Amino acid sequence: MPNLQQPAVLLLADGNVLYGKAFGKIGTATGEICFNTGMTGYQEVFTDPSYSGQMLIMNNVHIGNYGIKDTDVESSSVKIRGLIGRNLEDKFSRYQATDSLESYLKANNIVAIEGIDTRALVAHIRTKGAMNCIISSENTDIDFLTAELAKVPNMDGLELASTVSTTEEYELGDTNSPLKVAVLDFGVKQHILSCLVSRGAHVRVHPAKTPLSRLKEFNPNGYFISNGPGDPAAMPYAVTTLKAILAEDKPVFGICLGHQLLALANDIPTFKMHHGHRGLNHPVKNIITGQCEITTQNHGFGVDPEAVKNNPAVEITHINLNDNSIEGIRVIGKKAFSVQYHPESTPGPHDSRYLFDDFVKMMQENLN
Numbered sequence: 001m002p003n004l005q006q007p008a009v010l011l012l013a014d015g016n017v018l019y020g021k022a023f024g025k026i027g028t029a030t031g032e033i034c035f036n037t038g039m040t041g042y043q044e045v046f047t048d049p050s051y052s053g054q055m056l057i058m059n060n061v062h063i064g065n066y067g068i069k070d071t072d073v074e075s076s077s078v079k080i081r082g083l084i085g086r087n088l089e090d091k092f093s094r095y096q097a098t099d100s101l102e103s104y105l106k107a108n109n110i111v112a113i114e115g116i117d118t119r120a121l122v123a124h125i126r127t128k129g130a131m132n133c134i135i136s137s138e139n140t141d142i143d144f145l146t147a148e149l150a151k152v153p154n155m156d157g158l159e160l161a162s163t164v165s166t167t168e169e170y171e172l173g174d175t176n177s178p179l180k181v182a183v184l185d186f187g188v189k190q191h192i193l194s195c196l197v198s199r200g201a202h203v204r205v206h207p208a209k210t211p212l213s214r215l216k217e218f219n220p221n222g223y224f225i226s227n228g229p230g231d232p233a234a235m236p237y238a239v240t241t242l243k244a245i246l247a248e249d250k251p252v253f254g255i256c257l258g259h260q261l262l263a264l265a266n267d268i269p270t271f272k273m274h275h276g277h278r279g280l281n282h283p284v285k286n287i288i289t290g291q292c293e294i295t296t297q298n299h300g301f302g303v304d305p306e307a308v309k310n311n312p313a314v315e316i317t318h319i320n321l322n323d324n325s326i327e328g329i330r331v332i333g334k335k336a337f338s339v340q341y342h343p344e345s346t347p348g349p350h351d352s353r354y355l356f357d358d359f360v361k362m363m364q365e366n367l368n
């Protein structure tokens with residue numbers, strides 16, 4: 001059979017050009033290039049709001065083989081800006097699957113490119129660091145692509161959380177439950193909310209810019225600070241709210257962006273990492289228990305390790321065993337803690353779900 005796929009081009013901000021074939025929507029897409037080393041879970045990854053503004057390379061050489069299933073999502077739509085792969089597969093085999101990857105990407109207006117040597121590309125990003133890129137299957141003229149790429153803002157300094165947060169408050173779980181959690185939504189993953197609800201919590205999810213006065217009207221037993229896209233340092237509104245929350249002295253749990261915000265609320269700066277952590281098998285050591293966890297990760301910013309070590313208000317609880325980066329902190333004398341990784345782990349191993357139990361236990365102790 002002749003190959004009818006249209007040609008497509010990937011241009012990196014450092015001038016490198018890679019040629020491949022069109023997949024998904026025919027069009028042009030721009031954003032920061034990043035890679036996920038997970039072997040599976042592509043649909044959960046594509047729908048994770050923390051990937052907003054990013055062009056994703058899936059390292060696994062075949063993506064799409066098990067198709068698409070309505071419930072394998074972390075939000076109601078695909079959040080990556082574009083997809084880059086070696087073999088993006090339209091044919092799929094799974095009895096529960098209802099759609100193919102290509103028709104799913106088309107329905108979500110996502111431009112993709114395949115036939116790329118992703119091993120070489122990932123090695124390049126690992127060496128050179130995160131940078132912007134453009135892919136196009138509609139106009140492969142390099143001058144056009146260069147001009148379009150120049151318009152793309154850098155992730156450093158970009159506030160994206162309020163663009164993916166809920167616009168309306170909503171509630172989940174048993175409304176009669178004594179455990180009430182106020183969630184600040186910066187792009188929360190659905191399975192984080194499920195992990196709270198399945199432990200008996202009555203959850204109210206609030207828009208990103210909700211002030212403490214409104215959060216308190218729910219009379220919560222604890223506050224959850226969500227994951228989300230963009231640069232935490234570009235979110236002073238969230239740091240102000242979190243400082244006020246901390247003064248309440250109720251349990252506080254933050255994940256990923258929520259962890260970075262907890263650091264900022266304690267005057268610990270964040271920084272842009274060289275190329276970030278995105279995958280399903282990052283080893284983390286809990287230095288309180290001495291146990292190791294295999295974790296799911298998705299972040300391009302980190303918490304300044306020296307500033308954490310020199311800050312008497314916080315204590316390090318978790319450390320990354322690959323690069324010693326800060327993976328968890330807690331505020332001394334308060335019931336406030338956070339992790340840089342994703343304990344809900346969708347997709348990924350469930351080693352870290354005990355953190356939701358810890359949070360629920362803290363809230364229960366507060367009830368007595």
Ligand SMILES: NC(=O)CC[C@H](N)C(=O)O
Nearest residue numbers: 227228256257299300301
């Ligand atoms: N998963 C997240 O919450 C990501 C946090 C932040 N946007 C980062 O890239 O580091």
